[in-house]
Amino acid sequence: MDSWLDFFKLIVTFLLGGMGAAIALKVRLPSAYLLGPILMVSAYQVFVNDLIDKPGWLRLIIQIAAGIVIGTNFAEVSIQMLKKLIKPALSVALIMVIGGLTVGTILNKITGIEIITSILSTTPGGQGEMILLAEGAGAYTEKVLILQLLRSQTVLLVMLPICKVVLHMRGSKLAKGEQ
Numbered sequence: 001m002d003s004w005l006d007f008f009k010l011i012v013t014f015l016l017g018g019m020g021a022a023i024a025l026k027v028r029l030p031s032a033y034l035l036g037p038i039l040m041v042s043a044y045q046v047f048v049n050d051l052i053d054k055p056g057w058l059r060l061i062i063q064i065a066a067g068i069v070i071g072t073n074f075a076e077v078s079i080q081m082l083k084k085l086i087k088p089a090l091s092v093a094l095i096m097v098i099g100g101l102t103v104g105t106i107l108n109k110i111t112g113i114e115i116i117t118s119i120l121s122t123t124p125g126g127q128g129e130m131i132l133l134a135e136g137a138g139a140y141t142e143k144v145l146i147l148q149l150l151r152s153q154t155v156l157l158v159m160l161p162i163c164k165v166v167l168h169m170r171g172s173k174l175a176k177g178e179q
Helices: 002-026 032-047 056-071 076-111 115-122 127-137 141-169
Strands: none
Touching: 002 032, 032 127, 032 141, 056 127, 076 115, 115 127, 115 141, 127 141
16 A cells, blocks of 8 residues: 555656646746756645655666766867866866865854755756766755855856846957857
């Protein structure tokens, strides 16, 4: 009986996740396939009822799927482009890592949030990847998720208007495809 209840909760979880993604797409939320299911499933659990616990096999499948998606982004063109961009890419990566460590340490000192959670919460990166990394590192996934969502949504809200202003000031050369 208990296994049937777990199976039912799993089905409800997937249905809620699908509905969340569809609604997020419809209202044009950024990161709709990640943010929509998070909001829908979280809201259900907070306001209605608990769903399934995080089964280890599901986490493993999601990590494999994320690895496949990330891996398929690379192609021969990417390698050729990487040769041209290796120095700027390494510079940016180093600055981002140092920035994430610095801001994470400050967050840890100010709020008392454990150091690994603070660092993963403030390190720039894809939300899904940082959450998977938090799971693997033993950080508080929920805290990382909330702080990463706030970080990324704030960046999206602030950077879009700034980019529009910069493009307008430069005569929209980038918008026209000129370099």
